[in-house]
Amino acid sequence: MATTEGFIQVTGGKVWYQLHDNNLNNEPVIILHGGPGSSHWSLQGLKELAKVRPVILYDQLGCGKSDRPDDSSLWKIERFVDEVKQLKEGLGLKEFHLLGHSWGTTLAAAYYLKYPEGVKSIIFSSPCLSAPRWAADQKRNLMKLPENVQMTIRECEENGNTDSEAYKEATKFFNNQFVCRLPESEIPTFLKEGFKHKNTEIYNIMWGASEFDVAGNLKNFDCTNELHKITVPTLYTCGRYDEATPESTQYFSSLTPNSLYHVFEHSAHMPYIEEPDKYINVMSNFLS
Secondary structure, three states: OEEEEEEEEEOOEEEEEEEEEOOOOOOOEEEEOOOOOOOOHHHHHHHHHHHOOOEEEEOOOOOOOOOOOOOHHHOOHHHHHHHHHHHHHHOOOOOEEEEEEOHHHHHHHHHHHHOOOOEEEEEEEOOOOEHHHHHHHHHHHHOOOOHHHHHHHHHHHHOOOOOOHHHHHHHHHHHHHHOOOOOHHHOOHHHHHHHHHOOHHHHHHHOOOOOOOOOOOOOOOEOHHHHHHOOOOEEEEEEOOOOOOHHHHHHHHHOOOOEEEEEEOOOOOOHHHHOHHHHHHHHHHHHO
16 A cells, blocks of 8 residues: 655645555545544544545644644634645545544535535544534533532533543543543553644634533534535444434434434444444445
């Protein structure tokens, strides 16, 4: 497999990309990572999809190997949508597929609804297509935790103590249930290393300080009323214990014509880490 990488100029700076190509002459799939402000790091295993079509991994501006400009006005969804367009134009792509994970699904939907030309299919992996619905789902997920954990999270957020050790421990308990259910000993080293590639400023500006209450500029994002406009083949997936709940994921799928829906039964929010072989298999079958 041939691997090439480089940088593409976008509004605000340059973004790093990596192309994995098995010389299949198929339209590539662009991977849109989560966050906002995360990186491709945890998704690097998706290069295996190059067995069915070329894979483009890239770090959105401000994180990973891309430039980190000191300009908070850049951190808004409209610029990230245009960034995807500038990436595909910089790579000379006419037709391509999109695979978004978490915030990457927000970006994939917003991109298609503005620039549908050339998009052949979309995968919404653990989708966040309505910030208000996401926040409501997390409040329901919190209710499934022990009372003392709920109380710690609630009190720390009410008192502005989200930097405290108690809050960090409580959110770690939440993450072990709804983000990644692997035991510590089985978490890949590269996933742990990925934390240093994040940009928390972007996350705080766009989402907020808390996973459970959207306070950033994505607070009112909700494209559910436009999902009927997505007419290309579409796949919705999530984990059984996902932050992106099966109920919401199936609901989004029901609003989208020509869509499929799949649940990874032993995963939370990271089935590409928790059930990697099954995840690659489901994605490969769809992209084939």
